Amino acid sequence: MHRNRVSRLFKFAKKQKVFEVAGVKLGGQPGQLPTVLIGSIFHKGHKIVKDPIKGVFDRRRAEHLINLQDEYSDKTGNPCMVDVVGETVEALDRYIDFVASITDSPILVNGVESSVRVEASRHAVEVGLKDRVVYNSLNFRCTQEELQVIGELGLEVAIVQSFNPHDPTPRGMLKILAGLLEKVEKYGVSKPLVLTPVLDIPSIGLAATGLKLIKENLGLPTGCPPVGVVGRWKRKSEYSPSAIDSCRGATLALVQTMGADFIIYGSLSKAPRIFPACAFIDAIIAYHARFQGVRPLTRNHPLYRIF
Template identity: 35%
Template sequence: MFIFEAEQIAYDIGGVIFGGQPGEYPTVLAASIFYLGDKLILDEQAGEFDHDKAYAVVDSIRETCAMAAVPLVIDMIGGSPKAMENYVEWIAPTGLPFYVDGTTPAVRLAGARKVVELGLQERCVYNSIGPETNAKEIDALKELDLKTAIVMTHNAHKPTFQGKFDIADAVLETAQEAGFTQFIWDTAVLDLVEPGPCAKVIWMLKNKYGYPAGCSPTHIVRDRWIHGRKKFGKLGYTAAKVSLATSIMMMGADYFMYGIKQPEIVPAMAMVDAAITYTARQQRIRPKLKDNPLTALLRPPAEDD
């Protein structure tokens, strides 16, 4: 396993650690919920959703992650200001860290204000700051004094790994201007095979800046690989998605986003992380957490499992 040249920065966000050299901390699962088409949503504009079923979904993925020692945060995707406000109120009792992931500045800011109102700043990641972030959003964020932001390296003019890397300084400066002090890169997957270039940029960014980095490697699969399920069946389609997602871990990804109702990703993440941790130990890099995927996978199940 490689070792990054830059000093690696790790953030504790609500008890979940993002960052570090490969093998120090497990890769974080940012489990996406309330995405477009999620049947938990009843009326997105009114902010209505099935609270109990949503809690059940979170409890299920939380239990699976605990078995494999995979760290969990909840990526809440809001389609309206009211929905985002309600999601923040809903997530509060769980104690879990979460992303305020809105489709527009108005949605994100509504969620951010609710975070401040409820005093949840230490658990919140603002998603995101990018090249399109405007002065109005920046000014509003300055007043909220949030700590952690996803910094998006989407380069519409040069959609290559080098293009993503080239704009990193500019978007990082924007995030700093907005008042953030903790930065997590998102290398912006926009096409089916783009996890390849995005994984390379993850390596490049961590090697230069040291901040945690990751992406959403498979969200585009559902829309762009429509024939995949027909061609290979459900099992083949699922295996392809899991393989694509976990492949970025070998390039040093600290997290990735994946659908909360797809628990098959968890043991796959744990197995890859175990391999990374075992290799890193041979390079004198030790895991920082006693409970990690390597030890979890070696631990026999309880008798009642």
């Protein structure tokens, strides 16, 4: 009985898909591939942004942050992507060009409105970045017009949100994906990366359970953004200054143990704290997975890098 419970936790009965985006692989059984870590830049309130409409920013500081994530990715073996956020097409185009000139990592094109995302994605394709684009994101509100442009551009990779406004439970997430995935695949999204929603601290548990359920039933690469809400903990001042980092580590451990293939962790400045924690957890999971007949698919796995 105990062995069966452990097996279900660390090895899914459903065959797990592995997608590759610009050299970054994600998906598979727990222990096969390291968790892909995605940091954000130029998001709302990011102090390096001087003019969010025109896309004016501190280039030196931005380059440092991008290189910081790459440095910790190299140290730990956890692959990375960059979530590039923009309020206008002009700004997002400038951000994408800059990020692409600094790193070879895949780029999540993240606009505050679908019109911004679509036109910025068009720009990315026109300047030769098509293979690095991850459209961020599609949800139950996505329109046929938005999907048509994605199809015309030939974009294969997109974050697909499992948020269900009528049923926020894990079962509700799975239910809304049934129609949504079929819809986006008709327009050429052949590599959907499923994102489970985190709305507040208590919902982290639902997101973790949801991603496990989605992998069990669909076998798709699945992840979530569990870190950002921890900083909004109202009673954090009652505890030690290190409590926030400890709690962030706890949320990472929870979602990784439930099978997360990728994690959107917030500002790139968090990379020095996020990458070692995730690598540590990945290595532990991978070592245990060996006893389930699962071995890492790459020698660059944290199992071989951090111990």
